[in-house]
Amino acid sequence: MGCLTFHCWLCPLGMGDRMKIDLRRLKLHPQESEEFYLETAGRNDFLKEVGGKFAAPLQVKLLVDNTGKIFVARGRVRTTLQLPCSRCLGEAIVPVDAELACNILEAKYSEYADLEEDIIIHDPGQVDISPCVEEALFMSIPINPLCKLGCQGLCPRCGVNRNLEECQCESEEIDPRWEKLKNIIK
Numbered sequence: 687m688g689c690l691t692f693h694c695w696l697c698p699l700g701m702g703d704r705m706k707i708d709l710r711r712l713k714l715h716p717q718e719s720e721e722f723y724l725e726t727a728g729r730n731d732f733l734k735e736v737g738g739k740f741a742a743p744l745q746v747k748l749l750v751d752n753t754g755k756i757f758v759a760r761g762r763v764r765t766t767l768q769l770p771c772s773r774c775l776g777e778a779i780v781p782v783d784a785e786l787a788c789n790i791l792e793a794k795y796s797e798y799a800d801l802e803e804d805i806i807i808h809d810p811g812q813v814d815i816s817p818c819v820e821e822a823l824f825m826s827i828p829i830n831p832l833c834k835l836g837c838q839g840l841c842p843r844c845g846v847n848r849n850l851e852e853c854q855c856e857s858e859e860i861d862p863r864w865e866k867l868k869n870i871i872k
């Protein structure tokens with residue numbers, strides 16, 4: 687129990703939105719598996735860094751195998767994110783359907799753990815899989831999200847959103863190589 691309280695101290699928002707599964711039943715049945723389905727609104731503060739927010743609930747479907755020593759979890763994370771378009775800063779709606787994989791180990795087996803990826807537990811009734819879910823989500827955020835295919839972006843000169851209005855900047859902008867060619871043709 688001590689560790690869970692410790693975890694809570696680390697999490698400034700409290701534990702309300704943490705995604706937890708209860709492995710007490712599966713722990714009693716080695717070589718078996720159990721399916722879990724979780725849904726939350728998603729923590730928008732997690733997406734603040736990229737200027738985004740959740741546009742749909744965060745859904746996690748997980749199949750956990752009890753190997754007898756450790757728990758092996760495999761599943762999918764589904765949601766929809768709203769991110770700023772990388773060209774015009776408008777709303778880019780990005781569906782996410784990402785693979786989820788992590789090992790869950792009791793503290794006594796922590797010597798087998800990959801500390802970067804695995805989840806060490808002290809209470810099998812309260813297994814917080816949020817770090818694993820957030821990792822999978824983070825990996826699926828596109829580098830250059832777009833509001834639509836062929837978004838025209840903002841004019842680099844006057845800042846007008848070229849999806850909404852035209853500006854005069856482009857006509858003034860002539861490639862100097864074409865300028866020369868025009869003079870030759872004359």
Ligand SMILES: [Zn+2]
Binds near residue numbers: 772832837838
């Ligand atoms: Zn755009």
Ligand SMILES: [Zn+2]
Binds near residue numbers: 845846853856
């Ligand atoms: Zn312009």
